[in-house]
Amino acid sequence: STGNEVTKPESYDVEYLTPVSIGTPGQVLHLDIDTGSSDLWVFSSETPSNLVNGQSLYEPAKSSTAQKLEGYTWKISYGDGSSSSGVVYRDSVTLGGLTVSSQAVEAATQVSEEFTSDSNNDGLLGLGFGSLNTVQPKGQKTWFENIMQELDSPIFTADLKAGEPGTYNFGYIDKNAHIGNISYVSVNDSNGYWTWTSPGYAIGTGALVSTQIMGIADTGTTLLLLPSTIVVMYYAQIPGALYDATQGAYTLPCSPTPPDFSFAVGDDGQVITIPGEYILYAAITSIGTMCFGGIQADSGIGFSIFGDVALKAAFVVFDGGKKRLGWASK
Numbered sequence: 084s085t086g087n088e089v090t091k092p093e094s095y096d097v098e099y100l101t102p103v104s105i106g107t108p109g110q111v112l113h114l115d116i117d118t119g120s121s122d123l124w125v126f127s128s129e130t131p132s133n134l135v136n137g138q139s140l141y142e143p144a145k146s147s148t149a150q151k152l153e154g155y156t157w158k159i160s161y162g163d164g165s166s167s168s169g170v171v172y173r174d175s176v177t178l179g180g181l182t183v184s185s186q187a188v189e190a191a192t193q194v195s196e197e198f199t200s201d202s203n204n205d206g207l208l209g210l211g212f213g214s215l216n217t218v219q220p221k222g223q224k225t226w227f228e229n230i231m232q233e234l235d236s237p238i239f240t241a242d243l244k245a246g247e248p249g250t251y252n253f254g255y256i257d258k259n260a261h262i263g264n265i266s267y268v269s270v271n272d273s274n275g276y277w278t279w280t281s282p283g284y285a286i287g288t289g290a291l292v293s294t295q296i297m298g299i300a301d302t303g304t305t306l307l308l309l310p311s312t313i314v315v316m317y318y319a320q321i322p323g324a325l326y327d328a329t330q331g332a333y334t335l336p337c338s339p340t341p342p343d344f345s346f347a348v349g350d351d352g353q354v355i356t357i358p359g360e361y362i363l364y365a366a367i368t369s370i371g372t373m374c375f376g377g378i379q380a381d382s383g384i385g386f387s388i389f390g391d392v393a394l395k396a397a398f399v400v401f402d403g404g405k406k407r408l409g410w411a412s413k
């Protein structure tokens with residue numbers, strides 16, 4: 084089988100939300116598909132109403148196929164300091180027309196302020212590796228791990244776009260969605276993420292700098308987080324760019340358009356070029372002409388993060404069968 088689903092950007096492409104149907108009859112929630120985590124959790128009838136602010140709720144009591152996993156709990160915290168926790172059901176979950184009949188659905192009984200204030204986001208659907216799943220006493224498989232063997236090919240692809248809807252495909256590669264070759268690189272899943280190593284980068288029209296950049300392909304992170312040395316080099320090319328200690332981030336003039344940023348993939352010379360305009364992430368209102376940089380340092384994380392700023396410049400194949408990533412321009 085194969086499937087596909089449209090995913091829509093929130094403002095500033097901060098995240099992309101995808102319709103997912105849970106239970107019988109189907110309850111449609113809009114979830115943040117996140118290759119950097121491995122829990123499928125949702126706002127629910129068990130989320131205290133003071134923590135709910137417009138989100139759609141999963142109501143297991145209204146699903147004839149919901150089964151409570153008695154004594155099972157989950158608790159997760161994300162890179163940005165947000166967190167959630169709760170209880171666990173098994174129920175039918177359909178994404179892109181593909182149904183997993185018994186998927187662990189984690190119902191939130193607690194969510195942090197960041198989630199309460201994000202009224203369009205009804206929860207997360209993790210597509211990292213199952214080793215990251217937080218359910219106790221037994222970790223649960225992701226939706227992709229559960230559907231994989233039904234798929235024509237054990238893969239899914241991400242085609243995120245700047246300021247417009249993109250697509251997640253399951254089980255096949257849409258040749259019309261990419262330009263030129265797909266270059267594949269091996270994935271080390273030992274930390275549960277889609278971890279790979281880029282062999283180098285280029286700034287603007289400059290020559291490729293050969294250096295290994297180990298990072299994760301992460302649809303759930305908004306920006307491109309790279310080693311500080313590279314980030315300093317990039318913003319040094321931009322008059323007026325500066326590290327704003329109050330924001331804890333690099334900022335740059337919103338005009339002119341800054342240089343493109345390219346990263347290499349594989350040993351066949353493939354590069355993915357991020358247009359400079361993607362690096363003008365958002366205007367910093369109080370200062371007016373200054374913008375928040377779409378490239379920031381990965382300090383303290385231990386690896387780089389190829390988040391949406393990078394992913395929306397590429398067609399990316401997440402190959403669960405061969406544990407590899409494929410990158411193509413589009």
Ligand SMILES: CC1CCN(C(=N)N)CC1
Binds near residue numbers: 384
């Ligand atoms: C290493 C961190 C990357 C960002 N995260 C995520 N996409 N869920 C959390 C983990």
